[in-house]
Amino acid sequence: MTELSSAYLLGLVRELCKLPTETEWVEFKHNKAVPDDIGEYISALANAAAILGKPQGYLVWGIDDTTHEILGTTFDPSTSPVGNEELESWLLQRLAPKLNFRFHRVVDGEHTVILLEIDAAFKHPVQFQHLEYVRIGSAKKKLKDFQERERALWRALDRIPFETQLALEHQTGADVLRLLDYPAYFSLLERPLPDGHKAILDALQQDGLIAPCPAGGHDITHMGALLFAHKLEAFPKLKRKAVRVIQYKGKNKIETLKEQVGGRGYAAGFEGLISYITALIPSNEVVGAALRKTVPMYPELAIRELVANALIHQDLFETGTSPLIELFEDRMEITNPGEPLVSVQRFLDTPPKSRNEALASLMRRFRICEERGSGIDKVVYQTEFYQLPAPLFETGPGFTRTVLFAHQDMDAMSKEDRVRACYLHACLQYVQRQSMTNKSLRERFGLDESKGAQITRILNATQTAGLILKVSSSESRRDSSYLPFWSTSQGLKS
Secondary structure, eight states: OOOOOHHHHHHHHHHHHTSSSOOTTEEEESSOOOHHHHHHHHHHHHHHHHHHTOSEEEEEESBOTTTOOBOOOOOOGGGOOBTTBOHHHHHHHTEESOOOEEEEEEEETTEEEEEEEEEOOOSSOOEETTEEEEEETTEEEEGGGOHHHHHHHHHHHHHOOGGGSEEEEEEOHHHHHHHBOHHHHHHHTTOOOOSSHHHHHHHHHHTTSEEEOTTSSEEEEHHHHHHHBSOGGGSTTTGGGSOEEEEESTTSSSSEEEEEEOOSOTTTTHHHHHHHHHHHSOEEEEEOSSOEEEEESSOHHHHHHHHHHHHHHSOTTOOSOOOEEEEOSSEEEEEEESOOSSOGGGTTTSOOOOSOHHHHHHHHHTTSSOSTTTHHHHHHHHHHHTTOOOOEEEEETTEEEEEEEOOOOGGGSOHHHHHHHHHHHHHHHHHTTOOEEHHHHHHHHTOOGGGHHHHHHHHHHHHHTTSEEEEEOOSSGGGOEEEEGGGTTTOOOO
16 A cells, blocks of 8 residues: 655644634544544544545544643554554454545644544445434434434435546645556547646546545546556555456466456456457467458457446445456356346346446546447457357445356357357347247357257257247248347337
8 A cells, every 4th residue: 555645744733723613523632542433433534524525534642622732642543552463453343334544643843632533324324333424513423312413424324436536635636647548548538648647637636536625726536546546456445446367377366376466457457458358368270261260259349348347337345355357277267246236147148237326437438448339239240250159247245256168069069158158149039120030049059950969858858947939930940039038018129
């Protein structure tokens, strides 16, 4: 983590001391530091900051709570264990949901001040030991006793997108240009670099990458840092959002060959990320009608779309986890935090719903991802074109995963693989305003006419699984047509 500078912290303490009275997002103390009391204040200040639209709340020791004079304190969190446990760890274990808070030691002349910086609540009210607290004026109260304040908190939590929250506050223009890869921003938009820092900063502000700071200078938003950070580790709240790429030996996770954690923002570093992944992927030799050619094991277009989807559709409020790309001998797994907002069975035909619409919109403008609803179509088309096993879309508690498989002959595929390929082929045909037939599925698997009976067995198995419906029959079963199970109320598009 990049530490905040001593000058910045001292300036922050002095600005807080200028407040006329204690506010609902700031509390001053001299020396009193009871662990349970600190935990309750973390809950109260985090929740109050969210209500007031503040990115952080603060608890400061060494300040007179009436005059705001800097007195210094004897409290030292690093030497104040609770039993055998460090204070910070003890507090963290009793807070729910987990959130970022940081103790800072600030020296002002002969006085030492302890600044506790607390991130505003997000997604859910913050509890300490199963109780939620809030500030009413300068008093700490139980949230349940103030229903109007509780409603205000939930309204605030519902309306604050992650992207618009602040990654760093009160930065100079020079700091912004040092921390963010602004040339990449203009390059991705295919716009010339403006003359002068003010024009550059105005453009970044227009797209929500930075915001004016009430105390002067600029705030860098989560979106600005996530997309264009030179180093994500310079933003303490976002360093765990960096993409991880792991290559394993064989088909399991026993032995790791390479592991790389991305350092740059998603947009600025996207091309480098894709290049790194494709360099790790082995190639296959494909025999065409007249020549041989070497192609990557997985189509690059599919990789680009799936990696972009993982970045865009992740649940950014999930803590302690990040997008993960894992390469095995026989497959590639792309996992992002958060469960999908649409069923995995409807990924191909349903326009995606994004939790992070502002981020997704910018990524589309940068042409990093496809327009709405077309990306997964292209992934499935690419796997069919190269006659790979169908991709697997799966979800579980707190994650969404897509698996691309290396080439397999159909005879080597499991029944589940064949049924999944059949279902996705029916979906792809449907969105192309066509029906699936024995012939179209046979061509999808690259088989000749003599394999029609084998294809019929796959169609029957997929129909038995409830994934497709026969919508027309003919004397020759091979001329029957099929649609996905969910198309019954819509009919075939015409």
